[in-house]
Amino acid sequence: MVNVGKPIKGMNNDRLVAGGGSFVADVQPRGVATMVVLRSPHPNARIKSIDTSQAQAVEGVIYVLTPSEIRENTNPIPEAINTRALGAQYAPWYALCVERARYVGEAVAAVLAEDEATALAARDLIEVDYELLPVVPNAEVALAEGAPLVEPGWTDNVLIRQKLVTGDPEQALRDAAGTVSGRIKSARIQASPIETRGVVASWDQHRKRLTCWSSTQAPHVLRTYLAEAMRLSENDVRVIQPDVGGAFGIKCPTTQEEVLTSYMAKRTQRTVRWIEDRQEHLLAAGHARDVEAEYTAAFSSDGAITSLQMRMVADVGAPIALAGWGMAYVTWLCVPGPYKIANLETELIAVVTNKSPWQAYRGYGKDTASFFLDRVIEHVAKEAGLPSSVVRHRNFIPSNEFPFMQPTGAILDSGNYAGTLDQLLEKLDFEGFAARKAEARRQGKYIGIGLGQELTPEGFCMPGSLYAGYEASTVRVTPGGDVSVLTGVTSPGTGNETGIAQIVADALGCSLNRIRVTQGDTDSCPMGSGNYSSRSLMLGGSAAHLAALEIRKQMTTVAASMLGVSADTVSIIEDVFSSTEAPEARVTFSEVVQQVYLFPHGKHMDNTDPGLDTTKSFKIGNVYHQPEVDGKFNGYPTWSNASSGAIVEVDPETGVVKVEKFVLIHDCGPIVNPLLAEAQLQGAITQGIGSTLYEFVAYDDEAQPITRSFMDYTMVTSQEAVDIEVGHQNTPSPFTPLGTKGVGESGVGSPPGAITAAIEDALSDLDVRLTELPVTPSRLWTAIQAAKTNVMAEVAQVPEKEMV
Amino acid sequence: MSTFEIDTTINGRPVRHSVDARKTLAVMLRDDFQLTGTHIGCKTGNCGACTVELDGATVKSCCVMAAESDGSEVTTIEQLSQGGELHPMQEAFSHNQALQCGFCTPGMIMSACALLKTKSEPTEEEIRLGLKGNLCRCTGYDKIIKAVQQASKDAPSGNPDVTSAAPLEATALNG
Numbered sequence: 001m002v003n004v005g006k007p008i009k010g011m012n013n014d015r016l017v018a019g020g021g022s023f024v025a026d027v028q029p030r031g032v033a034t035m036v037v038l039r040s041p042h043p044n045a046r047i048k049s050i051d052t053s054q055a056q057a058v059e060g061v062i063y064v065l066t067p068s069e070i071r072e073n074t075n076p077i078p079e080a081i082n083t084r085a086l087g088a089q090y091a092p093w094y095a096l097c098v099e100r101a102r103y104v105g106e107a108v109a110a111v112l113a114e115d116e117a118t119a120l121a122a123r124d125l126i127e128v129d130y131e132l133l134p135v136v137p138n139a140e141v142a143l144a145e146g147a148p149l150v151e152p153g154w155t156d157n158v159l160i161r162q163k164l165v166t167g168d169p170e171q172a173l174r175d176a177a178g179t180v181s182g183r184i185k186s187a188r189i190q191a192s193p194i195e196t197r198g199v200v201a202s203w204d205q206h207r208k209r210l211t212c213w214s215s216t217q218a219p220h221v222l223r224t225y226l227a228e229a230m231r232l233s234e235n236d237v238r239v240i241q242p243d244v245g246g247a248f249g250i251k252c253p254t255t256q257e258e259v260l261t262s263y264m265a266k267r268t269q270r271t272v273r274w275i276e277d278r279q280e281h282l283l284a285a286g287h288a289r290d291v292e293a294e295y296t297a298a299f300s301s302d303g304a305i306t307s308l309q310m311r312m313v314a315d316v317g318a319p320i321a322l323a324g325w326g327m328a329y330v331t332w333l334c335v336p337g338p339y340k341i342a343n344l345e346t347e348l349i350a351v352v353t354n355k356s357p358w359q360a361y362r363g364y365g366k367d368t369a370s371f372f373l374d375r376v377i378e379h380v381a382k383e384a385g386l387p388s389s390v391v392r393h394r395n396f397i398p399s400n401e402f403p404f405m406q407p408t409g410a411i412l413d414s415g416n417y418a419g420t421l422d423q424l425l426e427k428l429d430f431e432g433f434a435a436r437k438a439e440a441r442r443q444g445k446y447i448g449i450g451l452g453q454e455l456t457p458e459g460f461c462m463p464g465s466l467y468a469g470y471e472a473s474t475v476r477v478t479p480g481g482d483v484s485v486l487t488g489v490t491s492p493g494t495g496n497e498t499g500i501a502q503i504v505a506d507a508l509g510c511s512l513n514r515i516r517v518t519q520g521d522t523d524s525c526p527m528g529s530g531n532y533s534s535r536s537l538m539l540g541g542s543a544a545h546l547a548a549l550e551i552r553k554q555m556t557t558v559a560a561s562m563l564g565v566s567a568d569t570v571s572i573i574e575d576v577f578s579s580t581e582a583p584e585a586r587v588t589f590s591e592v593v594q595q596v597y598l599f600p601h602g603k604h605m606d607n608t609d610p611g612l613d614t615t616k617s618f619k620i621g622n623v624y625h626q627p628e629v630d631g632k633f634n635g636y637p638t639w640s641n642a643s644s645g646a647i648v649e650v651d652p653e654t655g656v657v658k659v660e661k662f663v664l665i666h667d668c669g670p671i672v673n674p675l676l677a678e679a680q681l682q683g684a685i686t687q688g689i690g691s692t693l694y695e696f697v698a699y700d701d702e703a704q705p706i707t708r709s710f711m712d713y714t715m716v717t718s719q720e721a722v723d724i725e726v727g728h729q730n731t732p733s734p735f736t737p738l739g740t741k742g743v744g745e746s747g748v749g750s751p752p753g754a755i756t757a758a759i760e761d762a763l764s765d766l767d768v769r770l771t772e773l774p775v776t777p778s779r780l781w782t783a784i785q786a787a788k789t790n791v792m793a794e795v796a797q798v799p800e801k802e803m804v
Numbered sequence: 805m806s807t808f809e810i811d812t813t814i815n816g817r818p819v820r821h822s823v824d825a826r827k828t829l830a831v832m833l834r835d836d837f838q839l840t841g842t843h844i845g846c847k848t849g850n851c852g853a854c855t856v857e858l859d860g861a862t863v864k865s866c867c868v869m870a871a872e873s874d875g876s877e878v879t880t881i882e883q884l885s886q887g888g889e890l891h892p893m894q895e896a897f898s899h900n901q902a903l904q905c906g907f908c909t910p911g912m913i914m915s916a917c918a919l920l921k922t923k924s925e926p927t928e929e930e931i932r933l934g935l936k937g938n939l940c941r942c943t944g945y946d947k948i949i950k951a952v953q954q955a956s957k958d959a960p961s962g963n964p965d966v967t968s969a970a971p972l973e974a975t976a977l978n979g
């Protein structure tokens with residue numbers, strides 16, 4: 001392979017560094033008007049009436065949109081995941097909240113004005129008469145006897161409940177050498193790309209057609225769902241994805257604002273722009289995680305975990321049509337992850353509350369499963385008196401047992417978990433760390449080391465949804481010899497267009513600079529589900545690979561005729577066809593292309609179809625969608641995995657943690673572009689470190705959000721950025737043409753486990769146990785004080801004479 | 805709507821402009837002059853995507869009113885690459901893959917250039933400090949730091965001076 005496997009920089013880099021990106025806020029058609037959204041200040045309130053007269057009277061205001069109009073003229077936003085098909089409860093969700101606002105930030109009304117300042121001023125003049133309703137601020141209240149209902153029509157506040165029992169966990173507990181139990185919690189966090197969401201919509205009154213530019217991940221999915229919500233045909237909707245300034249899941253369609261902006265454009269016959277501000281993003285774009293688990297694990301003296309019981313309660317916020325709540329399901333699906341545990345009892349209770357709803361975020365629930373399992377492993381290791389690496393090794397699914405079916409129905413395609421862990425231990429000099437730690441302690445420094453393990457299934461194929469998981473790509477060679485590749489997948493900053501170009505160049509045998517990749521326009525690109533679940537290269541790249549191979553076959557037939565040889569002797573490298581039959585003869589890529597286009601009726605074209613334009617769809621193996629069989633299905637075709645290690649220094653006086661080093665040994669099969677893969681992993685690990693130490697979205701006891709700006713939502717800056725080392729192992733997937741697996745979500749799942757373990761190791765004399773994220777200085781300081789008190793208490797119990 | 809008459813030099817070219825008093829410098833640059841390389845990520849001075857140079861010092865242009873630029877010189881990311889030639893800092897970012905989505909990148913590059921003006925060969929710690937007002941959610945900063953290090957080495961005499969570049973073509977501005 002000439003290009004695949006090479007560290008080639010992103011094709012869009014030069015444009016983006018020059019400030020030449022065209023993000024949605026840069027789409028500025030003439031006469032564009034600005035829309036702003038009025039959002040509920042209350043977590044649960046009935047809207048008694050709305051008076052827009054004053055707002056409407058402001059000069060420069062074009063239109064004020066209220067819930068009744070939306071209720072009358074649009075359909076509920078289609079669900080990304082069909083709740084009822086999975087046995088979950090359903091709540092209709094419109095572009096504006098109908099009757100009740102169920103979280104602070106839910107859209108109540110929208111104002112369109114000639115400019116933003118006017119729209120904002122008018123928004124302040126809308127008078128809403130709210131009747132405040134009892135609030136469900138968290139999962140505990142939601143599940144309590146007689147709790148108020150977030151959705152009055154529901155039987156309770158549980159969106160979905162999943163339960164699984166295999167083997168006999170109770171018996172295993174009785175037979176065990178030891179057991180551990182505990183409670184752990186992940187924090188409510190958010191994807192927070194630096195570019196917020198945004199939509200520009202325009203209505204062509206002559207063609208009766210909507211064009212919607214959205215900072216979205218999935219233009220085709222958005223087209224279908226937008227058409228459904230707007231009561232239009234899909235033919236009448238064109239969605240264009242401009243450059244996207246980061247997404248990480250939070251820009252998966254379909255949002256209230258996409259429908260609102262589009263509706264406003266159609267209603268007023270104006271081009272409408274809505275650009276979210278940061279506060280809106282934090283309040284309304286959606287959150288993730290916030291899951292609490294209770295566990296009991298039984299183990300034998302060699303560290304084998306004989307049973308695991310885990311009950312997980314997820315606070316998914318108010319119910320909406322976005323795919324966020326599916327993350328809770330995936331967390332449940334990914335227990336017990338890379339481990340083989342015979343007796344298992346897992347339960348998921350996804351609970352609705354009056355917090356902002358969940359929306360997808362990188363990791364999509366696998367992160368939380370990794371964190372929970374890492375905590376359990378550490379607990380078992382501590383109790384069994386074994387290093388956690390030994391406990392992990394003891395419980396990994398052996399590499400010769402793949403494909404391996406977990407009791408949840410998940411089928412893990414391939415893996416060598418012991419391999420990544422061994423490579424990690426060597427890279428970290430794990431053995432030698434004890435001496436380093438002792439030396440540091442002599443100098444008064446508290447350093448520690450910890451391990452994490454993640455299993456990151458990719459390419460989610462959801463039954464009964466447009467995220468069902470096949471993908472299409474077109475490869476087209478123009479008469480001038482340019483190659484254009486059009487894909488259904490998109491690249492919101494991931495660089496997959498570059499990887500896809502590399503794959504196509506190799507499959508065609510042409511030079512890379514002939515290729516241009518076009519993504520994100522429903523009028524020109526083949527149908528596909530866009531970018532999510534690290535599927536773009538794996539599925540879109542595979543489809544492009546198949547299409548390019550077909551073009552190559554066509555061109556090889558023509559070249560063989562031109563060379564006067566048989567086709568099976570012909571090969572092409574870097575734009576030149578040659579044959580083993582006539583070693584001196586050559587014909588170039590361009591010459592063959594010209595034959596095809598200029599002499600379609602000529603003799604060289606006798607044995608092939610005219611034109612060089614092919615679209616191929618790729619459906620991946622290892623997915624089955626029969627939820628009716630045992631209620632189980634496998635939506636994940638490939639399972640990337642990684643072992644990671646953190647070295648930290650803790651200041652016990654302040655609780656401040658510094659991550660000195662982070663190493664991740666990753667396995668996603670063969671790598672198409674090592675530079676871009678490493679870049680993705682560094683970014684993901686940094687997000688994982690943020691979720692471990694700094695990031696959380698806070699609410700008070702009345703479900704009022706406290707986190708409203710980047711002052712409160714503290715992400716990693718260049719100051720806290722960590723020295724990250726990434727290594728690879730290559731265990732190909734048997735289910736993709738090139739053996740590739742996804743890479744985009746790996747790296748976020750294991751930092752919490754590795755870093756918390758490292759902190760505990762640094763404070764090993766104190767026996768601190770960390771159970772909740774993020775490990776902020778105040779939380780750690782409190783844990784240290786509590787541990788010190790325990791030590792004091794123990795010391796106090798020692799008879800006085802033994803103390804001297 | 806009240807307006808201010810301002811005389812400002814934008815990317816080397818003097819402009820007289822009547823600006824909405826409610827507009828920030830970031831919005832004016834983007835909406836009135838189509839200089840959309842200056843991005844807006846927060847409007848609260850935290851993310852740095854809107855970083856530009858105002859009279860030789862970097863500012864977060866979301867926190868400066870447009871009218872305040874009266875009598876000043878403003879330099880944006882567009883000024884760095886003239887005639888299609890990338891500035892050495894832009895070159896270093898591109899080469900080192902110091903970007904993914906590219907949304908933070910213009911602001912990051914403006915801050916990096918400003919850093920090298922005050923310190924031609926900064927240490928890693930100084931680079932981290934110099935860029936801490938610019939958030940990036942994609943990269944983890946490692947490759948950004950490498951890019952700045954490379955740019956500082958490639959121009960050992962230092963000072964890749966942002967403002968000394970030739971004036972922007974008049975057609976690029978519509979003000």
Ligand code: FES
Pocket residue numbers: 843844845846847848849850851852853854855864865866867
């Ligand atoms: S937009 Fe100015 S600092 Fe974020």
Ligand code: FES
Pocket residue numbers: 194245246493902903904905906907908909939940941942943
């Ligand atoms: S490259 Fe995306 S925010 Fe920095």
